[in-house]
Amino acid sequence: MTAETRATPVIELKGIKKTFRVGVLDLPILKGIDLSINKGEMTAITGTSGGGKSTLMNIIGLLDEPTAGAYSFEGREVINLDDDELSSIRNKKIGFVFQQFNLLPRLSAAENVAMPLLYRGESIGKSDATARTFLEKVGMGDRADHNPMELSGGQQQRVAIARALAGNPSIILADEPTGALDTKVGQEIMDLFLRLNKEDGITIVMITHDPRIAAQCPKRFNICDGLIKSESEAVS
Amino acid sequence: MKLYLYFREATRSLLSSLQRTFLALLGISIGIASVIAMVSIGEIVKEEALRQFQELGTDFLVISNIADETKTGTGIIPLRSTVSIPRACPSLREFAPYAVTFSTVICSGKSWGSSVLGVTGNFHAVNKLTIDKGRPLSEIDQEMKNCVIGERIAEQMRQIGISNMIGSKLLIFDHLFTIVGVVKQASENSLRPQEINDGVMIPYLTLKRITGNDQVTGIVGRLKKNVNVSAAVEQIQGIFDQIVKERKPYIQTASELIGQMNKQMNLLTLFLGIVGCIALVVGGVGVMNVMLVSVAERRREIGIRRALGARRRDIQGQFIVEAFLLCLFGGLAGIALGIGGAYGISRFQQWHFFISQTPILLGFGVSAMVGLFFGFYPAWQASKLRPIEALRAN
Ligand SMILES: Nc1ncnc2c1ncn2[C@@H]1O[C@H](COP(=O)(O)OP(=O)(O)OP(=O)(O)O)[C@@H](O)[C@H]1O
Ligand SMILES: [Mg+2]
Numbered sequence: 001m002t003a004e005t006r007a008t009p010v011i012e013l014k015g016i017k018k019t020f021r022v023g024v025l026d027l028p029i030l031k032g033i034d035l036s037i038n039k040g041e042m043t044a045i046t047g048t049s050g051g052g053k054s055t056l057m058n059i060i061g062l063l064d065e066p067t068a069g070a071y072s073f074e075g076r077e078v079i080n081l082d083d084d085e086l087s088s089i090r091n092k093k094i095g096f097v098f099q100q101f102n103l104l105p106r107l108s109a110a111e112n113v114a115m116p117l118l119y120r121g122e123s124i125g126k127s128d129a130t131a132r133t134f135l136e137k138v139g140m141g142d143r144a145d146h147n148p149m150e151l152s153g154g155q156q157q158r159v160a161i162a163r164a165l166a167g168n169p170s171i172i173l174a175d176e177p178t179g180a181l182d183t184k185v186g187q188e189i190m191d192l193f194l195r196l197n198k199e200d201g202i203t204i205v206m207i208t209h210d211p212r213i214a215a216q217c218p219k220r221f222n223i224c225d226g227l228i229k230s231e232s233e234a235v236s
Numbered sequence: 237m238k239l240y241l242y243f244r245e246a247t248r249s250l251l252s253s254l255q256r257t258f259l260a261l262l263g264i265s266i267g268i269a270s271v272i273a274m275v276s277i278g279e280i281v282k283e284e285a286l287r288q289f290q291e292l293g294t295d296f297l298v299i300s301n302i303a304d305e306t307k308t309g310t311g312i313i314p315l316r317s318t319v320s321i322p323r324a325c326p327s328l329r330e331f332a333p334y335a336v337t338f339s340t341v342i343c344s345g346k347s348w349g350s351s352v353l354g355v356t357g358n359f360h361a362v363n364k365l366t367i368d369k370g371r372p373l374s375e376i377d378q379e380m381k382n383c384v385i386g387e388r389i390a391e392q393m394r395q396i397g398i399s400n401m402i403g404s405k406l407l408i409f410d411h412l413f414t415i416v417g418v419v420k421q422a423s424e425n426s427l428r429p430q431e432i433n434d435g436v437m438i439p440y441l442t443l444k445r446i447t448g449n450d451q452v453t454g455i456v457g458r459l460k461k462n463v464n465v466s467a468a469v470e471q472i473q474g475i476f477d478q479i480v481k482e483r484k485p486y487i488q489t490a491s492e493l494i495g496q497m498n499k500q501m502n503l504l505t506l507f508l509g510i511v512g513c514i515a516l517v518v519g520g521v522g523v524m525n526v527m528l529v530s531v532a533e534r535r536r537e538i539g540i541r542r543a544l545g546a547r548r549r550d551i552q553g554q555f556i557v558e559a560f561l562l563c564l565f566g567g568l569a570g571i572a573l574g575i576g577g578a579y580g581i582s583r584f585q586q587w588h589f590f591i592s593q594t595p596i597l598l599g600f601g602v603s604a605m606v607g608l609f610f611g612f613y614p615a616w617q618a619s620k621l622r623p624i625e626a627l628r629a630n
Contacts, residue, residue: 064624091545106248119545
């Protein structure tokens with residue numbers, strides 16, 4: 001890893017606050033998060049339920065805006081970017097993996113994986129070929145033409161991971177990717193993430209409830225009461 | 237623009253909820269069908285109305301209100317004074333004066349009240365009448381007691397069992413007349429004297445001799461080719477205004493009437509078109525409703541797409557294409573339905589069916605517009621959903 005890439009984190013958050021307005025009440029959920037994630041890192045975010053993990057992840061993923069604070073993505077200020085620019089960053093630089101898989105039900109596995117490429121303007125033929133390579137990579141090559149309904153939870157999550165990878169993003173954001181799966185299948189998914197991180201140097205941020213999953217990540221943040229309570233980095 | 241992508245996604249979603257799609261298609265196609273059927277019916281009715289005049293000829297003309305019907309004997313215009321008409325009215329090619337009186341007509345002991353027309357030898361030809369049986373009256377019948385009967389008298393004779401009318405006798409003005417011909421029913425809404433269908437035609441001079449009545453009630457005529465109709469009418473009006481002081485002679489021409497008719501019928505078509513368009517708007521609102529429900533149901537899908545990097549206009553494009561496809565196929569079905577409907581009604585009413593391109597182009601144009609118009613709002617709603625809100629929806 002060169003000094004230059006180490007110098008610019010993929011994600012850098014400073015003093016991120018998020019307050020939800022519920023009726024007349026202002027609910028402060030994030031109260032000043034400082035966080036930076038470097039290229040090639042595999043990070044787990046843990047914390048109490050309702051502590052604001054998903055809220056933070058949505059802000060990192062440019063799906064939601066913070067109430068206050070600074071956010072630079074690969075060195076570029078992203079607060080106040082217009083919707084098209086945010087869409088473009090999501091499309092090219094970020095891969096999402098959700099707890100509920102969130103595959104589009106009417107499309108086959110391959111078509112789901114190809115979707116980010118199509119929004120990028122790639123041809124159907126080219127994106128289909130790319131999609132199939134990535135399905136191969138997550139061990140779903142033989143299910144490329146199946147509908148999500150015909151796949152098990154673990155298989156759907158593999159397809160979702162292929163979809164997140166297909167666009168060659170700078171970072172994968174996974175919100176409880178193993179949360180809807182049983183322990184064995186969850187561990188298989190975790191193994192896939194670990195392999196992708198180790199072999200391909202993919203940067204991954206993962207929210208998890210499961211201490212056994214979190215323990216496998218070299219870097220961990222614990223969010224409590226809207227702040228980062230503890231940060232630990234395994235020496236590797 | 238990623239049109240291929242929008243089309244693929246739109247087609248998938250339309251095919252995946254067939255019931256919703258079907259309802260939307262139904263609404264839009266009924267709307268389009270009613271526009272097309274209404275406009276077509278309007279055009280067909282117009283053609284139908286004009287046909288009756290066209291069969292009569294656009295050069296046809298009637299001069300009326302030139303007799304004082306309260307008097308008997310010699311009227312304002314007696315027959316002999318009509319010989320000067322060609323000189324006075326150079327635009328007239330042909331003319332046939334006639335007199336209308338009333339008499340009891342007795343046949344085999346039955347009697348009916350009936351109009352009696354005193355006609356000249358060319359009356360039949362000028363009116364373009366068609367003979368059903370026998371022959372028309374001609375100049376050689378003048379002063380003879382021969383008559384030609386119209387459809388009403390013929391029907392009444394048939395009812396008393398006389399089927400072979402030619403040669404039968406009728407007692408008119410207490411004189412015995414021989415029927416030499418029966419005329420076919422002349423179309424109702426034309427300018428021809430109404431009495432042709434209702435009454436009996438006898439030679440003018442015969443009428444004059446036995447009743448002493450000599451007043452021309454009306455003149456039917458034909459204009460020369462290529463004359464300016466309104467100028468000719470004005471000139472003829474001037475002449476008759478001079479002759480007939482006590483009252484205002486009316487001059488009606490088929491070509492003017494066709495013009496008025498055209499206007500009225502275009503108005504009818506417009507009105508029917510508007511009725512159709514209201515149905516179309518209802519159909520369009522149906523499409524919008526279906527699209528809005530669809531947007532609400534698919535919030536999560538929209539959120540996923542936004543997370544994958546779809547821009548607002550990608551979401552909008554997909555939904556607009558969806559509405560557009562609904563209207564396109566709804567439009568096609570509607571055009572078929574509309575033409576079928578117009579055909580059915582024409583068949584039932586025994587009108588000559590035809591379909592012009594106007595309603596079809598109108599139908600296509602309007603359905604595309606409706607699709608875009610009513611598709612736009614739901615699509616815009618879908619596109620302005622914030623990604624996070626869309627994703628959180630179930
Ligand atoms: N749009 C919103 N409006 C109001 N409150 C919200 C909104 N989104 C989140 N919250 C609240 O913010 C808090 C944090 O939510 P968040 O989903 O970030 O928690 P979390 O740490 O991911 O919890 P879990 O582990 O259960 O997923 C919760 O109390 C939630 O009710
Ligand atoms: Mg959460």
